[in-house]
Amino acid sequence: MKISLIETKEINKYDGLIVPIYEDKLELKEMDIPLEKLKETKRFEGKAGKTYKMTISSGDKLVEVVLVGLGKKDDISYRKLLNTLADGFRSLKKENIKNMALIFNNDNIEINDINIKAAVESIMMADYKFDDYKTDKEESEEISLDILVDNASNFEDVKKEAMILANSNIIARNLVNQPANIMNPLKLSEDVKKLGEEKGFEVEVLGLSEIKELKMDAYLSVAKASAIEPKFIIMRYKGDSENEDILGYVGKGLTYDSGGLSIKPTSGMVTMKSDMGGAAAVIGAMCAISEAKVKRNVVSVVAACENMIAGNSYRPGDIINSMGGKTIFIGNTDAEGRLTLIDAMNYIVTKENVNKVLDIATLTGAAIYCTGDAASAAISNDSEFFMDLDNSFKLSGEQIWRMPIFDEYKELIKHEEADLTNTAGNPGTVTAGLFVGEFNGDLPWIHVDIAGTAFAKKGNGILSKGGTGIAVRPLYYLAKN
Template sequence: MDFSIKSADSKNSLATIKTDCILVGVYEDKKLTSEAAELDNQGIISNALKNGDIDGKPGSSLLLREPATTGSRRILLVGLGKKPEISEKDFRQSIDAAIKSLSQTTVAHLLIALPLNNVSGRDVSWSIYSVLSAFHALLYRSDALKSQKGPSSKIQKVAFCIPSSEVTNAKKALAQAKAITDGMSLTQDLGNLPANICTPTYLAKQARNLARKYKFDIEVLDKKQIEALKMGSFLSVAKGSDEPPKFIVLKHMNGKSKEAPVVLVGKGITFDSGGISLKPGASMDEMKFDMCGAASVLGIFKAIGELNLKQNIIGIIPACENMPSGRANKPGDIVTSMSGQTIEILNTDAEGRLILCDALTYAEKFHPETVIDIATLTGSCIVALGHYNSGLFTRLDEAHDKLANDLIAAAKSSNDPVWRMPIEDAYQEQLKSNFADMANIGGQPAGCVTAACFLERFTKKYTWAHLDIAGTAWKSGTAKGATGRPVPLLCTWLINREK
């Protein structure tokens, strides 16, 4: 789908623009937006309101066909709620209603003429992103491996009608929004692939494709190179599978030469059987999604490449399978991490932290400004937060409070919500082991917190945040599939760093 910006001025009025459909808004009190009023020469819109054909409530819509007073073949009215300012929720609801209505028509070219700068507390950039995000959510398809594809949207081109004074900013916002949704698509595509296709080797191939297209530096370490780095914790998980592990490092070094980089670490368990601590059979197929942290790093790098951000950003992906075999970890085994700390493995299904801890130690070599790891880490996070908020974990001090606040602000503006969870020394007590420096689980109470506390032990040399996306990276049931989160959150956070 092609998105563009169209300047609105005295020489280019809405009534003269030729298109398949113009989208305009109306309010609950039967008032027209200025754009709707411009198209209401013969009362076609105001009469629809007076007759009760549309009430202006958020989510209401009405398609007017063959309006005689415009160059458009149709006008689609959507309710925006109450004046004077539109709420975020009402705006999103109205956009969703418009897209659903249009999906049942033959409209190929759409012009959006809504009051994009009239959403409470938001600007035109936010509104443009919200529109693209809605199109992406409603039109994304996961039928790449089906012999018969589902029906695709007939909409080919979408233009935003923007006042000439705001065109420059709008074009920048559109480029950013398009990059984010393209990054989400890659993350979803990778997450939705079955584990017999999306192996560690396949992830490495996708990373190389991105590096080739966007001129990233890349390293892909194989088993012998990983062994040479003494990543005993990572390798202990990988050894149970016949699939060879890969340790993927992508580098976008487009900032100042001495600028400390941001490092993004994504959990890349391409299938998680639980290992010897085998998971129940029901819904085990969904453990192909256990690499969504890795997929999100690749999606973010696609967006980074599209936008060519002026920053130094490094992506690290430890990728392997967690399988049961004669070589696999056993409960009670003790392994030595790259940091030299020893770990007693009480549960082989708590494997994500075992591969991440070595990746977090590896990140030290870059002397990073900030490290953020992204992982489908714990079912406990779903119990705590459900499927709406991702879990955000940081230490409690000035630097980490700033990082948390910046991430929360980015989450709110990108509609990719997080909730900050505690990391305190009191929880570290649950990770004590009689035989090693730590255990890999802390028992059932506060399981997502103790998992974060485990990772925190390997992050003492830099500012760090952990995102537990176990409840938000994919959906189950009839809507089963990867969501692309937290690509919007982290892309927005990176973009905000350049402001």
């Protein structure tokens, strides 16, 4: 997709127009459209999320126009703005229009800052479609989008950052969407190396022997039944040489999860390529942070592996060790993600000298019952750190909800035969997070569960079916701000 910022508003150059309009400022300077008549007949009133498509005559050509309702000027959220603009774009894309423009009727620089950022992000993300393995797909002509706005040159930096964020989100989606027979731990590590070279961050990959040397017994217990060896991926970005503080990200990297001996039903396994959504989030975030040259030091790690079944599989009832030295009773081999995360967490805290740490994972089905697909669930031991993350989610138009940590929940993760159990029971989202938090070294820490938000069953707004690239943009803002 080619996106340009243009000052001229010669609408007869285009085959399609996207026109966002506020409910309480129902006016349009550039073309003669009977907005008042549309309002009277309730066909289009500018209400948030509502669109209206029409064909107009401009010069000697017909132009498809999509009116996009933004709601009241003071009520529009960034999330609604993203999805509404995306819906307007999708409406024109369905008509196979390749030459389109988006018109902002606004002379407020601060508002246009937000509008342009939203337009670039939403339309690039809404344009994404995963069809890598379709043999009969036609090569389609590139879509050209001009954003028509006053003082266009003032917003080039805004456009550049928005393009970086949208591209990084798409990188994460594409990693998740690859089938597990292609995207295994080896392929993931190779892809990350290429991304590091392209975007400018350092990548180190540890193989099986090095993982064993680090005594990552919990991680290895999950990985050992697979014919494909695990890869521990370390990404380092030094954006502030004058500061020794390092922000740490840990992403769950199960490239496929069968459930192990506690095997999932077939219906539960079909989308388990998405169990690396946390890994994709931190990889995408590292791409954005590095490409935008954010002034912050960030280290991210991913313990990549598959949870499979073989004669050497770990079993329910086993007691295993961990890099952090604590023993774990295995109540269920399908509670595997937290086992890989604790060794990754211990590594980043003890070996990379991070000052704050966030882990992100498609960790529990329970998270879906907490917040559905509308928000990611989280727990944290530091309110100030969480507030920074909450603000970062708001800046990106994504949503997060903090769950409580009570002393009673902390007791649930203990076991009479070992130090901890990997199946502590309800509330499952909280107890799973607290299990991981046992290895955070008492640093400011946040656990984010994206089980409900990392994968979409159908396309809607900025989301395409499949991987959503959730949390890439919030993790970028957390580092930047």
